[in-house]
Amino acid sequence: MTTIKKKRILIANRGEIATRIAKAIKELNHTSVGIWTDNEPSAAHLEFCHEWVRLEGTTNAETYLNIPKIIELCKKHKIDAVHPGYGFLSENGNFVKALDENGIIFIGPNTKATSQMGDKAISKQLAKKAGIPTVPGSADAVPTLDEAIKISKEIGYPVMLKAVAGGGGRGMRVCHHEEDVRKNFEVVGREAQSAFGNAGLLVEKFILNPHHIEVQILADKKGNVFHFFERECSVQRRNQKIIEEAPSPFIGEDEALRTNICETAVNLARAVGYDSAGTVEFIMGEDKKFYFLEMNTRIQVEHPITEEITGVDLIVCMIQAAFGEDLGIPNQQWIRRSGHAIECRICAEDPITMLPAPGLVTGFETVFPQGTRFDHCLFRGLKVTPDFDPMVGKLVTKGIIREVAMRKMRAALDGLLIEGLKTNIPLHKVILKDEPFIRGNYTTKYIEEYRPQDRVNVELQPDGIYKILAGVEARQMGL
Amino acid sequence: MRYYLIDADKNELIVDLSSTKIHNADLVEYKFSTLKENKEIHASTVFVRKLAGMYYSSFDGISWAKLARQEIPTKMLNVNKVYDLYRGFKPSGLAGTGAGEMVTQMPGKIVKIQTKIGDKVSKGQTLVILEAMKMENEIKCGIDGVVKAIHVNVGQALEQGVLMLEVGKP
Numbered sequence: 001m002t003t004i005k006k007k008r009i010l011i012a013n014r015g016e017i018a019t020r021i022a023k024a025i026k027e028l029n030h031t032s033v034g035i036w037t038d039n040e041p042s043a044a045h046l047e048f049c050h051e052w053v054r055l056e057g058t059t060n061a062e063t064y065l066n067i068p069k070i071i072e073l074c075k076k077h078k079i080d081a082v083h084p085g086y087g088f089l090s091e092n093g094n095f096v097k098a099l100d101e102n103g104i105i106f107i108g109p110n111t112k113a114t115s116q117m118g119d120k121a122i123s124k125q126l127a128k129k130a131g132i133p134t135v136p137g138s139a140d141a142v143p144t145l146d147e148a149i150k151i152s153k154e155i156g157y158p159v160m161l162k163a164v165a166g167g168g169g170r171g172m173r174v175c176h177h178e179e180d181v182r183k184n185f186e187v188v189g190r191e192a193q194s195a196f197g198n199a200g201l202l203v204e205k206f207i208l209n210p211h212h213i214e215v216q217i218l219a220d221k222k223g224n225v226f227h228f229f230e231r232e233c234s235v236q237r238r239n240q241k242i243i244e245e246a247p248s249p250f251i252g253e254d255e256a257l258r259t260n261i262c263e264t265a266v267n268l269a270r271a272v273g274y275d276s277a278g279t280v281e282f283i284m285g286e287d288k289k290f291y292f293l294e295m296n297t298r299i300q301v302e303h304p305i306t307e308e309i310t311g312v313d314l315i316v317c318m319i320q321a322a323f324g325e326d327l328g329i330p331n332q333q334w335i336r337r338s339g340h341a342i343e344c345r346i347c348a349e350d351p352i353t354m355l356p357a358p359g360l361v362t363g364f365e366t367v368f369p370q371g372t373r374f375d376h377c378l379f380r381g382l383k384v385t386p387d388f389d390p391m392v393g394k395l396v397t398k399g400i401i402r403e404v405a406m407r408k409m410r411a412a413l414d415g416l417l418i419e420g421l422k423t424n425i426p427l428h429k430v431i432l433k434d435e436p437f438i439r440g441n442y443t444t445k446y447i448e449e450y451r452p453q454d455r456v457n458v459e460l461q462p463d464g465i466y467k468i469l470a471g472v473e474a475r476q477m478g479l
Numbered sequence: 480m481r482y483y484l485i486d487a488d489k490n491e492l493i494v495d496l497s498s499t500k501i502h503n504a505d506l507v508e509y510k511f512s513t514l515k516e517n518k519e520i521h522a523s524t525v526f527v528r529k530l531a532g533m534y535y536s537s538f539d540g541i542s543w544a545k546l547a548r549q550e551i552p553t554k555m556l557n558v559n560k561v562y563d564l565y566r567g568f569k570p571s572g573l574a575g576t577g578a579g580e581m582v583t584q585m586p587g588k589i590v591k592i593q594t595k596i597g598d599k600v601s602k603g604q605t606l607v608i609l610e611a612m613k614m615e616n617e618i619k620c621g622i623d624g625v626v627k628a629i630h631v632n633v634g635q636a637l638e639q640g641v642l643m644l645e646v647g648k649p
Contacts, residue, residue, distance in 0.1 A: 352559050359561065360554065363547030365533065380549070417547035419556060426558050458558045462521040465494060466511040467536040468555065469482055470525040471546040472566070473496060474507055479529050 006030055007323065008078055009107070011049065012070055013085030015377045016393055017299070018045035021083045024315040026050070033077055037063040039387055044377045053077060060387065064088040067095050074104050081105035081322060083315075087389065090298035091118050107322040109219075109276040109297045116272055117295040120164050120202055127292040130271035132264055135283065135291040137204025145185045148203050152181055155205045161185060163192030164200035171195055172239055174206055207291070209443045211250045211284040212236065214296075215265035216306045218314065218329075219274045220321045226329055227262040228310045229337050231302055234444045235431065237354050242424065242447075243431060244302040245342045246309050249402060249440025250284065261290055266332075268295065277303075277318040301345065301394065304375060308341035308398040340402040342409050344428045346376070346393040346416070348384040351427040352453045356390040358383075362420030363471075369411040371398045384421060392423070402440060406432055419468065426456045480616070483569045484555055484562035492562070495519075505529045567609075567616035581618055581644040587611030588636045589643075598626045600646060607631075607643055618643070625649040 007030045011018045018034060022045060025032035034049030039058040046052045053073060057063045065088060074082065082099055084090035090108065093115040099106045108114065117123045121140045128134055136155045141164045142148045152159045152175065161184055163171030171192040173184045185201065193199040216228040232248035233241040251258050265280035272295075279300050281293040303314050312335070317327050329335065350357050361382040366374065376393025384392060397412050399405035410432050413425055430452040436442045447453070484492040493514040500508040505528055512522035526537045527546070535543040555564045568581075587609040594606045600620045607618040628645040631637065 350559050357561075360552075362552035362554065363549035365545055365547040367545050380547075415545075417545065419547045419549055420552055420554050422556060422559060422561060456558060458560065460492070460557050460560075462494075462511075462513045463523055463525075463538065464557070465484070465492075465513075465555070466509070466523050466525045467544075467546060468549070469494060469496065469511065470507075470509045470527045470536055471534050472549055472551055473480070473499065473509060474527040474529070474534055475548060475550060477499075477501075477507065479505070479507060479527065479534070 007080040008033060009319070010053075010070075010074055010077070010079045010082045011035065011045070011085065012064065012082050013088055013090075014040065014043055014045055014064065015388065015391070016045075016375045017085040017301075018043075019048050019377060020375055021085060021315055022048035024313065024319060025083075027313075028316060028319060030319070033079060035064075035073075039385065042381075044379055044382065051077070058387075060088070067092070067098050070095075071098050071102055071104075074099070075102065079104055081107050081319075083107040083319065084298065086298050086301055091296070093118055105322050107276070107319055109274055109278060113272045113274050113276075113278075114297050117278075117297045118165065120162065120166065120294055121200070123295055124202075124292070126272060127268055130268055132268050132292045133290065135204045135207065135293070138202050140202075141200030142203050145182065148185055148201070149178055149181055151203045152178065155203075158206040158208075160204050160206045161188045162202045162204065163188065163196055163198070164202055165196035165198040166192060207283050207285050209286045209445065210234075211248070212241070212281065212293075212444050213248050213251065213261065213284050213290065214279045214281040214300075215262050216300075216303065216314070217265055217269045217274060217278045217280060218312070218317050218321070218327065219269055219276060219278075220327050221275050221324045222326075224327065224329070225266050225269045225274060226327075226332055226335055227266050228306045228312060228314075228335060230258065230261060231305055233302060234442055235437070235446055236444050237447045239444075241302065242345050242347070243343065243428070243437075244305055244345075245340065245402070245405070246305040247337065247340065251288075252440070254288070257288055264290075264292075268292065276321050277314050301391070302343050304373060304394060304396045305341035305343045308373065308396060309337045309339055310335060339398055339400050340405040341396060341398040342402075342405045344395045344409060344413065344432075345391050345424075346395055346418075346428075347424050348390040348392050348421050349424050350422050351424045351456050352458070354424065354427070354453065356386065357422035358386050358390075359421040360384075361418060363417065364419070365417045367415035367417070369397070369408045369415070371405075371408050372396070372412045373398075374412075374416070378418065382421075392421075395428075406438065427453055430455050480567055480611075481569075482567075483565040485565070486560055486562050565619075567611075568618050580642055581606065581620070581646070583609065583637045583641045583643060586636070586638050587616070589631050589633050590615055592629060592631070592633060592644075594626050594629075594644075596626050596629060599649065600624060600626055606646075609637075609643075620646055622646060 010033045022032040032049045033051040034046045035055045036043045055063045089095040096106045158176045161173045175181045189199040212233045219225040231246040233244040235243035279296040282290040284290040373396040397408035480496040482494040498510040512519045534546040537543045555562045591608040601623045604620045605617040624646040627647040631643045
């Protein structure tokens with residue numbers, strides 16, 4: 001066994017993912033350096049970090065998105081490597097370049113893979129070249145509105161306008177006819193410019209009744225590329241996932257299809273010389289034909305469900321891969337899956353309008369069934385501000401079969417007690433009892449079509465209030 | 480002790496804690512009722528029990544559910560609606576009383592007056608401590624302003640509806 005030098009790793013992120021990364025760093029016996037900013041001095045992820053470093057500023061542009069300042073911090077604190085988490089600078093080519101120039105390891109794929117896959121147009125071309133099916137559409141960023149309309153006509157409506165540098169469901173819009181394209185072209189361009197610093201837009205065919213299916217990839221610097229099976233993330237609102245599961249219930253028992261989509265993902269990762277954890281996203285139509293959407297060159301929010309069914313620690317492997325270490329995985333056949341895992345994203349938002357609802361967590365307790373994992377950043381006193389993503393935790397349950405995972409999830413949702421803060425827990429409860437979800441044949445249109453949000457019970461329950469007030473009184477009495 | 484829950488549309492819900500019975504160091508019984516236009520529309524008895532440092536609640540003393548322990552919160556949530564929560568006092572300016580007029584919501588004895596005439600005070604600031612039902616209640620100011628008049632003294636026993644203090648615009 002080789003001894004590995006203790007490395008100093010900066011976590012350029014916050015919230016639950018920073019906690020998750022810090023735990024992995026601790027486990028590997030490296031030193032984790034956490035960041036706190038002026039608008040979040042009591043950041044909960046610091047609890048798991050060895051060192052706490054202040055990043056001055058109150059806006060994300062001044063802090064988590066500030067490349068020069070983060071590089072400066074790295075130099076000052078003698079950082080060997082940076083883990084970007086997801087969001088923020090996780091897929092920013094300039095950040096990777098800046099780290100490279102300063103001799104700091106980026107815990108993620110190499111610069112080439114990031115820049116190629118980070119650009120939706122280039123990634124699509126590359127996928128095409130590698131023989132991977134892609135959604136019909138513009139090969140490149142569309143320069144003008146007229147061009148966008150022309151392409152839309154060629155491929156047929158509905159079409160999707162999509163930011164070249166986008167991700168996370170922002171900077172995209174569905175257009176059903178020419179008028180929509182006219183209306184949205186500039187708006188989406190502006191959105192893209194402000195969110196990603198790149199106004200370039202793609203036009204592509206919009207697949208009806210689609211399933212969002214993605215394949216987890218893990219590769220090392222020695223040329224090994226493995227897949228860890230697929231996830232289905234079709235329960236979405238505003239193109240953002242809220243429930244994910246692994247394996248995909250839509251693929252179900254179709255092992256040939258499963259192998260096909262997973263190997264397609266591996267082929268793409270090989271074609272771009274991928275060397276870290278990543279996700280290849282596909283859209284699958286009713287006919288089970290799938291098309292490459294994009295590759296996310298980072299760890300994803302929903303990685304825990306893959307960890308649960310395969311038993312692999314993706315964050316640990318990602319760190320090992322970045323340092324050129326062995327992943328300890330002999331071959332693809334060695335990776336097996338068992339059981340079924342579901343993740344519900346717990347967001348500080350109105351369960352009906354699904355709009356962010358900042359607030360203060362006045363109480364927080366959990367009563368979970370066996371087989372529950374909760375990656376979160378919650379604590380009593382947490383102030384959820386509009387500065388950051390409203391997601392405050394990820395509730396994951398695993399069962400031997402899907403029905404068991406769902407049963408455990410229902411129990412886990414009942415046992416997730418958060419007071420003071422509006423969350424989407426009531427919505428998750430409705431979905432987990434909803435027939436289309438239980439059947440496992442739901443598309444990305446599920447929320448729109450079945451509107452589970454309309455079935456959230458909002459009736460005021462006096463008994464519920466008494467219980468809470470009794471707790472307050474008991475606390476006042478010093479019970 | 481009375482609780483006032485007021486939503487963004489100024490709909491209000493009054494919850495009365497009519498009795499508190501301490502069974503032992505780890506078990507307390509509370510009687511609550513909900514009032515609408517001064518009429519009781521719902522009532523229940525709730526038990527709270529401390530177990531392994533956690534709070535559990537029960538309606539029958541047999542089946543128990545864990546509670547997320549809270550200090551006195553200023554907000555209370557019901558699924559998609561957040562209520563402002565006032566314990567023991569109704570904020571001035573609501574339901575008829577003139578802004579800044581602090582009126583006793585229950586009979587009690589003045590324990591402390593934490594302000595004097597002419598003081599600049601802000602919304603939410605505790606101005607008076609009133610002992611009622613064997614509990615000290617912080618009477619908070621409902622608006623930002625200046626203390627114009629104090630009508631009560633420390634030690635004085637008051638009936639419900641007595642004007643204690645007036646806060647007005649500077």
